[in-house]
Amino acid sequence: MTSHDEAVAAVGQVLRYLEERNGVRFDPEVLENTPTRWIAFLETATQGMRAKEPTAVQFELTDGGTVQLSDVVFHSLCEHHLLPFFGTASVEYRPRGFVVGISALVHIVEHHARRLQLQERMTRDIAYAIAVATGSDEVKVKIDAEHLCMSMRGVAKPGVRVTTQACASGVSPIDRDENQ
Amino acid sequence: MTSHDEAVAAVGQVLRYLEERNGVRFDPEVLENTPTRWIAFLETATQGMRAKEPTAVQFELTDGGTVQLSDVVFHSLCEHHLLPFFGTASVEYRPRGFVVGISALVHIVEHHARRLQLQERMTRDIAYAIAVATGSDEVKVKIDAEHLCMSMRGVAKPGVRVTTQACASGVSPIDRDENQ
Amino acid sequence: MTSHDEAVAAVGQVLRYLEERNGVRFDPEVLENTPTRWIAFLETATQGMRAKEPTAVQFELTDGGTVQLSDVVFHSLCEHHLLPFFGTASVEYRPRGFVVGISALVHIVEHHARRLQLQERMTRDIAYAIAVATGSDEVKVKIDAEHLCMSMRGVAKPGVRVTTQACASGVSPIDRDENQ
Amino acid sequence: MTSHDEAVAAVGQVLRYLEERNGVRFDPEVLENTPTRWIAFLETATQGMRAKEPTAVQFELTDGGTVQLSDVVFHSLCEHHLLPFFGTASVEYRPRGFVVGISALVHIVEHHARRLQLQERMTRDIAYAIAVATGSDEVKVKIDAEHLCMSMRGVAKPGVRVTTQACASGVSPIDRDENQ
Amino acid sequence: MTSHDEAVAAVGQVLRYLEERNGVRFDPEVLENTPTRWIAFLETATQGMRAKEPTAVQFELTDGGTVQLSDVVFHSLCEHHLLPFFGTASVEYRPRGFVVGISALVHIVEHHARRLQLQERMTRDIAYAIAVATGSDEVKVKIDAEHLCMSMRGVAKPGVRVTTQACASGVSPIDRDENQ
Amino acid sequence: MTSHDEAVAAVGQVLRYLEERNGVRFDPEVLENTPTRWIAFLETATQGMRAKEPTAVQFELTDGGTVQLSDVVFHSLCEHHLLPFFGTASVEYRPRGFVVGISALVHIVEHHARRLQLQERMTRDIAYAIAVATGSDEVKVKIDAEHLCMSMRGVAKPGVRVTTQACASGVSPIDRDENQ
Amino acid sequence: MTSHDEAVAAVGQVLRYLEERNGVRFDPEVLENTPTRWIAFLETATQGMRAKEPTAVQFELTDGGTVQLSDVVFHSLCEHHLLPFFGTASVEYRPRGFVVGISALVHIVEHHARRLQLQERMTRDIAYAIAVATGSDEVKVKIDAEHLCMSMRGVAKPGVRVTTQACASGVSPIDRDENQ
Amino acid sequence: MTSHDEAVAAVGQVLRYLEERNGVRFDPEVLENTPTRWIAFLETATQGMRAKEPTAVQFELTDGGTVQLSDVVFHSLCEHHLLPFFGTASVEYRPRGFVVGISALVHIVEHHARRLQLQERMTRDIAYAIAVATGSDEVKVKIDAEHLCMSMRGVAKPGVRVTTQACASGVSPIDRDENQ
Amino acid sequence: MTSHDEAVAAVGQVLRYLEERNGVRFDPEVLENTPTRWIAFLETATQGMRAKEPTAVQFELTDGGTVQLSDVVFHSLCEHHLLPFFGTASVEYRPRGFVVGISALVHIVEHHARRLQLQERMTRDIAYAIAVATGSDEVKVKIDAEHLCMSMRGVAKPGVRVTTQACASGVSPIDRDENQ
Amino acid sequence: MTSHDEAVAAVGQVLRYLEERNGVRFDPEVLENTPTRWIAFLETATQGMRAKEPTAVQFELTDGGTVQLSDVVFHSLCEHHLLPFFGTASVEYRPRGFVVGISALVHIVEHHARRLQLQERMTRDIAYAIAVATGSDEVKVKIDAEHLCMSMRGVAKPGVRVTTQACASGVSPIDRDENQ
Known part of the structure; x- marks a missing residue:
């Protein structure tokens, strides 16, 4: 210890x-x-590692169309080099009978960014968490980031943009735990 | 040790x-x-800390006008938080009878970025080093950077642009050592 | 009272x-x-709450193609924080035998923005209202907004863009009341 | 009470x-x-009203050129309408023998934004505070903001940009108190 | 009289x-x-009201692909308020064995803009006229405009962009007259 | 009559x-x-012609720097052709001991735009009015506009930008009346 | 003949x-x-060659500030190659007691563009003509153009921008004739 | 003669x-x-009229994906007015077992631009020529141009953009001659 | 030798x-x-010619969505003229059970750029190499470049953009060797 | 030999x-x-090395203002690495009684670019040559370039912009030869 x-x-x-x-x-x-x-x-x-998954208040709404948040700035820490990666996340879902407070979606992004992380896993886990919180069949997450482990060392290529996308659909908390 | x-x-x-x-x-x-x-x-x-100040090849040229390099991307490490700051440097001098190889000016920027550093000191030291290398009376350095110590912690304000400028003029290596 | x-x-x-x-x-x-x-x-x-739904003058026109209004600036008030959210709305419909005065479409946007509101509900209700006013089978509404309840408090993330979309089709005033 | x-x-x-x-x-x-x-x-x-003026760590540096922070996003509250105004601040000073931690400059902006405020007064007070913290003879502050009291009510002109500028120079804490 | x-x-x-x-x-x-x-x-x-529909010179060309004119600036007069609306038109057709002089397409836009007009009707009528002039099965017209009747009076929303689109296909002059 | x-x-x-x-x-x-x-x-x-010059609330403030409002959208009516001209105004003044409510400056622009007008005269009169309202020695007004009388008739040159500037300084209401 | x-x-x-x-x-x-x-x-x-210099209506206005027209699109014909050159003109003057109709300034630009021409001479002659029409001491003309004689033949460098500027001041019609 | x-x-x-x-x-x-x-x-x-169709060197390459050249600046001469039209061409093909030297594609564009020409015909003929040179089943050509015959005379509408597109597929030299 | x-x-x-x-x-x-x-x-x-194909570390991840790197700046050397071509590469793949270190993808781009090369072949070979490294069924590569052999000699057309695209899918190292 | x-x-x-x-x-x-x-x-x-300095036709013009050519694309060859550098030149002079053909100025740029060259010397020599050709007291040259010797080797910093400026004034051909 x-x-x-x-x-x-x-x-x-x-x-x-x-x-x-x-x-x-x-x-x-x-x-x-x-x-x-x-x-x-x-x-x-790393405070996202010791916090609980954010909860989302629900508001009933039929015919809720689609809801997207974009330009959500985040900073995370690459688990292989202890070096920051950062950029913007975009999250989208199609409500099924209720919408959730939009701040909750941003809290979910923060929750998964504030840890030693891999961008691909972070993208997928945010999609899972939003599917759980909204019960939605159609969740899309897209993350654009720059990684200092490629800018300041190794291949030394500043300006490379890494874009990851993931979808999630109708997952229950149980399915999710088994996948991780 | x-x-x-x-x-x-x-x-x-x-x-x-x-x-x-x-x-x-x-x-x-x-x-x-x-x-x-x-x-x-x-x-x-931190390799700039253990390397020697870059030397610059000289080419005779009368009436050399002014020479400026801009958009020189650099990455450095803030000595107070061990966190990266990065951005672009612009350096300019007015030749006095000879010009120096333009790569040398970029090497000088790298030499002072690759260390535990303070942006204000880095700006001034690059200006000093270019004045020594070129013997010029008119050296101007401008650095624009983003500091992760303001984006990922503390005031938590991503997007703040820090711009520092310094001039140097006719300094000799001796003057410089005393100032440091 | x-x-x-x-x-x-x-x-x-x-x-x-x-x-x-x-x-x-x-x-x-x-x-x-x-x-x-x-x-x-x-x-x-909140004056939209006490006003009547705007009426739209109709002009006969066969083969009317599609009609879209975009960049309609609006300001509304989040019902959970009494804080403004604001941005632009885009509305579109395909006429069925007649077009409506374009100002009426903007009045409908204002009518639903001037109240304690939820962006998702506002988007849907504007789509409903335009479907009623135009009798159109194809109505699309898209709203882009920034919410001060995310910029000035809570997650404190200025610059997040919230985009909601809704469609409506052939709804009658009766259907609409039952849905709300 | x-x-x-x-x-x-x-x-x-x-x-x-x-x-x-x-x-x-x-x-x-x-x-x-x-x-x-x-x-x-x-x-x-309004938390800036009950907090103490931020203090700034000092680092010795001769020939420090100029230091500018720009694109500092802030949100404040107009004291006449209890409505938000928000935008970006730019602050600049010329060091005299020492520089201050750049985060301190952002904390000063926040300190004066987080209160019932008038943009013109906020601009001046930030300039005063930076002059006190840095002892500098040359402090410049520029603030660009949009005021919801002009966008959502009254003249109803969204998009008006209000730009205020102030300078401060060599003020001591005593001079400042008398001016307020 | x-x-x-x-x-x-x-x-x-x-x-x-x-x-x-x-x-x-x-x-x-x-x-x-x-x-x-x-x-x-x-x-x-209103000179388009008293002029004849422009005629188009024809040039034989097999396999003529598609032809589009865009950024055609026009000014017209809203028949309900005697106030200008203006913007740009884009017209497109797929030739059937011959192409027409490109100026003719611009003359057709002018012909329908220079009158007391309704944007939706103008869009449709330009599509009809181009279908007649070219004999084409595929004609598309898109018009983007700002209406001073929404900027200077009524809802008082400057900057709203009104976009109308219409298609026409294989219409003969006879079909067209019946539709009007 | x-x-x-x-x-x-x-x-x-x-x-x-x-x-x-x-x-x-x-x-x-x-x-x-x-x-x-x-x-x-x-x-x-033309409602500016029958309204009184807007009054401005005053707030005491020493060392008030400069205050500028830009991107103030306006629409006016050219007195020679009864045709609209429109664009943006920028107004600036240096306070002398007090600042005025920023809405008042926008009301002054509206007051002089809402009439049969000449852009050059409107620019000068806004400068005069702000000098009176603020008692300032340094008032600058700049107006950028497009005139439909040049776009829709006569020289038929859409897109010409007309920029007028005027200054005013220390004028009293008496001086102003004599100048008109 | x-x-x-x-x-x-x-x-x-x-x-x-x-x-x-x-x-x-x-x-x-x-x-x-x-x-x-x-x-x-x-x-x-070449119709500018056989037309009379445009006349300008005058409107009395004291303290008229400055008046500038920019983005005036023009097309002219290079007298050495019979090839078009075209671009935008910007004209500015400081009124002395009266302003002239803004259309007159555009007519003057057209008058000197519609001829076999040399860009440098056209720039100067427009400045002269505006000085005569306005009696102004401060006239500035700036013309940006692309010349097809450099794009389609000879040096074959498309995209070169040719910028000419000229001032005129207090010239009388007599002085002007002697200079030509 | x-x-x-x-x-x-x-x-x-x-x-x-x-x-x-x-x-x-x-x-x-x-x-x-x-x-x-x-x-x-x-x-x-008009030198393209007397030159031979450019030949293209071939390099074997399986699985060659797609090849596109864009932003190819060209100038041509409208056969109806002897006036220039000019803009950019984009050409694309899918190789079948070999690729051709990229310069050859530009030479083909030049070859068809350097003549008295009609934009629609030029677009189609470039597509034919590339299909012959590459043997490709999928050739796409897109040309964006401004025509001085619409800017300097006739409808006098500078800034209209004319976009033509054509495809070609598997044509042999024989098929081509019959189509012309 | x-x-x-x-x-x-x-x-x-x-x-x-x-x-x-x-x-x-x-x-x-x-x-x-x-x-x-x-x-x-x-x-x-040419150092890519004598180096071994870069290896990629693998990290297990189910449901990995898609991964794209864009804006990867590269410089290569045209084998026909010994002249540089350079631009940016974008690479994308859909993981099958594991992701690879993102630096490895950039190393693969460098490996194929650092040689005497043909852009079309480089594009295809990068797609093959990523398919091998990731075992992915869906690999897409897109390269945008400027070739000095077209800017500085021959057709002398600076600014032409050459875009090549290639896909690869499920290739094994054996398949690949046979294709080359 | x-x-x-x-x-x-x-x-x-x-x-x-x-x-x-x-x-x-x-x-x-x-x-x-x-x-x-x-x-x-x-x-x-290197053809500029064996060609004669371009001559310039002169056209009499009093009061010729200033003449500037910008966005003149050039490509040259760095004499130290046999690697290209390229960018744009801007040249400006104030005529003294006559102007020169604008193509001549572009020919002068080409003449000094087409050789083994140093950007600083090229800038100065173009200024000298224009001063000789125009007899002007005020000649300014500014060159912006990217050097492949910094992008593809050595410091390996693509995107650095090198800007050189030079003036020349009233030089005679004799003075110039002595300086070289």
Whole structure:
């Protein structure tokens, strides 16, 4: 088991390794406070992992057409490189007798973005969660993102746009658990 | 002193802390390889700290007008949060009897971006370095960036554009060392 | 029963609560006149609730193709937060032997926007009303809006675009009443 | 003195007035919970009034050029109509020997937006606050906003852009208090 | 029967009514010449009513694909308010053995715009006329316009875009006359 | 003196002249109601002539920077052709100790647009009126418009943009009256 | 002296030369009518040469600010290649006690475009003509054009934009004649 | 038969006709050299008429997907008015076992543009030629152009966009000759 | 066999040929170092030819929707003219039970761009390689490029956009080898 | 001395070196013809070196304002890497008593682009050449380019824009020769 203080201390070790590797001395303020700040960042960036799936208030409405939210800005953290990826999500569903509060849909996006994540899995899981929350047969999710693990390292190609799409339909919470 | 393996092990501790904090289990592949990948990323992202200031080939040219490079994409790492900031740099100088290879100007930008950095200091240091390399009396640097430390945490305002500008003029290497 | 003056007085109480909650004193002009202005705003913003459904003049025209109005700016008031949502509506129908005055279509949009409202219901009700006014088998309505209840509170995500669509076809006034 | 519950009850009176004024019955969920939600919104929207002016960490830097933050999205509340106005702020200063954390500048904008406000006063007060925080001789603030009090009522002109600008220079906290 | 001079005199009466209604005196030049200018404008704006349907030169061409003209700017006059509406027309046809001079298609648009008009009827009549001129089975017309009767009066919504579409196919001049 | 009914009858004469001129018969609905509608339009379009100059509420504010409103959409009526011109106005002033309600500035633009007008005079008169209302030394007005008298008749050049600018400074109501 | 029929016959000779040069036979309709059409085009394209300089109505206005017309589309004919050049003109003047009808300014542009022309001379002559018509001390003309003589032959560079600017000031008709 | 010199002399006659028609004297340089320049232009503009259809190198490639060239700028000459039309062509084909050099496709466009031409015929003939060169079953050609014969004369509508499309499929050279 | 030094010497011969052909003397630095630099460039530009096909890490994921990478900037070298072509690639696949690391897809694009190449073949080979790496039944590749061999020589048409598309489906490595 | 055939043979050696370096075999067509094509390209790309400075026809014109050509697309060849750089040039001068044919200015740009070149020197030399051709005191040249030597090798930063500017003034041909 690792305590918060041990985690902070571990980041301090990483900084000292960078000092040695590069033959430099960091500013004392950096050495003293950056580890705490980075651990706090990680806690914020993973808060979706310890929160419960958001619930959605329901409002009865027959003939509800379709509902789409787009340009939902999100930031997530790539589980393979601990590096951010970020962009916009678009979610859409066709109501069956009731609509849900539109904020709930944004909370679902946030819930799945705030964790160590894979964009493809995040897309699918948001689709599942909206299908559960709305009971809808037609759910579509599309996510456009830039990944810093491709911009700042490796292939070093800034500007690549990664677009993932997923649909979900009539899934029940039980089906969903078995799929994961 | 911290060795490479100790740095990797320290990141592993951070991951275990996140598991406990969030009550989750990460994928074994993540636990095994992500620490190594993140340390490798940090080494890449700080390579400007251990490299020598780039040198610039000189080509004689009288009446050389002005030379500007813009849309130079860069990625750097904020020293207070270990989080990326990135954007574009524009650099400009007025030659005095000779021009320098344009690639050298881009190398100077990279050299100062690839480190734990502060955008304001990076802007000023690039201006100094170009003044030294070109001997020019008129050097202007402008950097536009987005900082993830404002988008993913804290004030949580994605989309804020930070623009810094600096000039340099006729500095010698000696003046510069004293200023740093 | 609440009179106009009682409603104004109630808003005054809310302002005094804000003074206490925040430990400030508002300007006397604000305390004296803002409650009256806000009640007047609410009366304007809900005037669609007390007006009759707009009527449409009819002009005979065979083979009328399709008619679409887009970029119809509207402002409405979210019934759950008393906060504005606003954007543009697009309405379209295929005439059956006669066309209606185009202003009538805009009046219908206004009629359903000027009330405490839900965007999904507003979209559907505009489609119903146009189907009644035109007798058309093919009515399509699309509404794009930004909701301040997502920008200024709660998820705090400015810039999310909410798009709702609905169709209506051959509905009579009787069918419509039963559906609501 | 007005308690929280009295404020909520007062909003309930306003809703009942609207029912009578318009001859309608609101949904029970609206009658029950909307007053609480609107009071909670007002508390959020005025939290800058009860918070302390944000403090800014200082980092030494000679020859710091200029620093500008733009596209800072904000939402505020017009004190004359209790209606939102919102847009973007741009702030700029020329450092004198040290720079401040860029997040602090955004916190200052938020601090002055989260209150019953007048755009012209907000612009000036942000300029003052940045001059105090940075000690700079050259501070410029520019705010672009749309006011719902012009879009949804009164002149009913959606799309009018209100741009205010203010400068501040070398003010001390004392000068500032006297000016307010 | 009304002569030209009587028509001019009638507009003079309208101006005098406006003087009385508003309690002002117009400039003598306005009183003297504006009526003549406005009658001349009406004659220009309705010249399509007294002209013959434009004829189209034919050029033989097998396998002629499709031909489309777009961005054809037009101005017309709403017959209900004597107010202009204007925008762009797009016309398309699939030739059957011959093509027609492209100018003829623009003349047809002008011919139906230069009259007291209804946008829906104008769209249909242009489609009919092109079907007659080209003998084509596939004619499509689309018109996008802004109507000053919605911008300057009534619902007072500037910026609404009205889009009408019509098709025509194999119509003979005889069919057309019966449909009108 | 011309009564409202005489004015309506005069427009009827104009329509009958157009019937004779073009050899057509208008729809009975047009003959019966269009004259009334057009007179009603003229009354709306000239209501600024019979209204009083809008008054502006004043709010004390030292160091008020500059205040600009742009993208103020307006429609006016050219006094030489009775044809609309329309576009956007931008107004700006530097406050001297107090600011005025921003709606008042828009009301001033409307006041001078709603009349038989000349764009150059309208621009100057708005500048004068704002100088009077604000007591400011620095008032700037800029108006961009399209004139249908150039698009639909005469030179027949749609798309020409007419831009007029005027400044005003420290004028008193007395100076202004003498200048007109 | 060359009559109209001789000019048409001369164009017929040119067509026959092209038949021989290229070893082809043109369509009889082309041989018969194209010469007449091209001569008619030249007469239209040079009609500014035989027309009188447009006159401008004057309207008294003190403090008239500045007046600018932009996006005035024009087509002219390059005198060296008989090939079209075309683009947009922008004209601006500062009135001295009176303004002129805005259509007059467009007529002046047309007057100088409709001739065998040189863009630089056309720009200057429009500036002169506006100075004469308005008596203004400050006249500015700017013309942006594409020249087919550079796109279709010679350097064969489509897309080159040629921008000419000229000012004029207080010129009298006499000064102007001497300059030409 | 007309020689080159006779053709040049004929253009000289046209210029003298314009002098008489307009009552002007052209510059001697214009009278002396413009006829030669215009004949040279016509020779360039019709060189596709005397050249052979371009040949295309073939490169074997199975599974070659689709190949499209777009934004191919071209200039041609309308055979009815001797006036330029110009714009962009887009050509596409699906290879059958081999691809052709992409330059060949552009040469084919040029070959059919450099002649007295009709846009509809040019579109079809390019499709035929590409079908022959590639043996492809699926060839699509789309041409967007502006015609000066509609901008500078006749309907005088600058900005009209003429779009023609044609397909070709499996044609052999023999089929093609019969269709023309 | 040609050694590296012989290749460099051969480029030197080319430079001397250009000196003679053009009657000039190049700068000594050019003569001395440009051949080495150009050979180094060719080695970089063809490194995909000597590298192994990139491998892709696999992550299990059911219901993975679709994955698309777009705006992947690439530069390649046309095998017929040794001249660069460059643009962007877009790749898409539908996962079957697992997803691959997104960087791998970019490495595959680079692998096929870094060689003497034909755009059509590169498009197809990338589709094949992704089908092999992902086992997907639905792979789509689209490449947009500009070719300097059309901009700087031959048809001399800068700005032509070449778009190639290819699909691949369920290919095994064996099928692929037979197709090449 | 190197003959054309020896230059072609030298390129063949380079190709064979690439075969060995990469362990591949090129297509026979490539081996046979690519060397000839590349030498032909170099001859085209350097033709400005063996041509005479373009001459410019002069046309008398007093008060000629300013003349600017922009968006002049050019392609040149970097003398250090034999790699293309390309973009647009803008040239401007103020005439002194005469203007020059606008094509001449484009020919001057081409003349200095078609050689082994340095962008800074090209910019200055174009300014000199225009000053000589026009005798103007005010010549400005601005060139925007992308360099493949930065996109395809070395720093590998595609998208960097290099902007150079130069002025020239009253230079005589003698001054210019001494400067070079």
